[in-house]
Amino acid sequence: MTNDSIRLFVAAALPEGIKQNLLTRLTAFTHPAIRFVPSANLHLTLYFIGNVSQDQLPGISEKIKTITQQHLAFILSLERLEPGPTARTPRLVWARFNVSRLFEQLQHDLATALAPKPPEKQKAIPHVTLARYRKSEKHIPAFAPVLPPEQLLLPVNEVSLWQSELASPHPVYSILDSWPLLQNPGPANKV
Template structure:
């Protein structure tokens, strides 16, 4: 039973810049640079037949390449931080790609995503970090920006059932070349 999600890959140069953010946050488990990505839609644990249906349905998407801009840092966690991330500018093109995938997956009777889409690249998972630790880390690195890059494809990733952070495998790749 694969655990799947769709996403955009991060170029090596951008990954290097993100990796320079590592350190200085007590209680953090840093994501390895080869596992950086922008999640478009988490699918979850599904059977092989449904996985094949998902892979085939995603082939119908026809979109142009998307310019991706990383500009800023933030954290997730309601009361207790659980991740720190680099912000991805939510361009209309990126939101439209994500929304199209959401519609396709719902047509396959997969449950809808309940959270509002917030494009980001997770840099670390916060195991025992406090709000104060995260606030200090963010304030010291808050002006983060990376040069824009062009996403020429989106991918269907698989992940091991774990606490997140990889390793992630590319199962299928779909060109953005409409």
């Protein structure tokens, strides 16, 4: 990465209460091979942009702003905490949320607008990365999914452009700008 480039992604910030709720549930995955993500870094990823030149920042911001003006706010429901992206070869522990049409549409539109080439048709899985497996560990026990004892809802009311600065032991994330999603005047939008 050169000095004039920055590493960016689009995500929704999590309310503090939801962060604490998820981290409390994460204790079921305590193991020396698993490194928890700091609370400040928890977010719902919508699209990873990657390294771009700083002079691209205004155009990226304008595209995100335009997209947010076309999408309704929505609510996600926690499905489970589990190793992923596959149980066979896990690299992380994530909080998976139930599939949402509004999430998928927003994620697709962001990918279409921001990808350097047309995005592959992959199913977007709404999730929050809670922990990462240490690459050096060879013997990691299998962990069973943790189902929520009660419903946990994540409201997604705005979208933010985040910068990621690689550091040790964790990257440092900062929000560069945020845009509200359209508010639904009707009942909670859980579709």
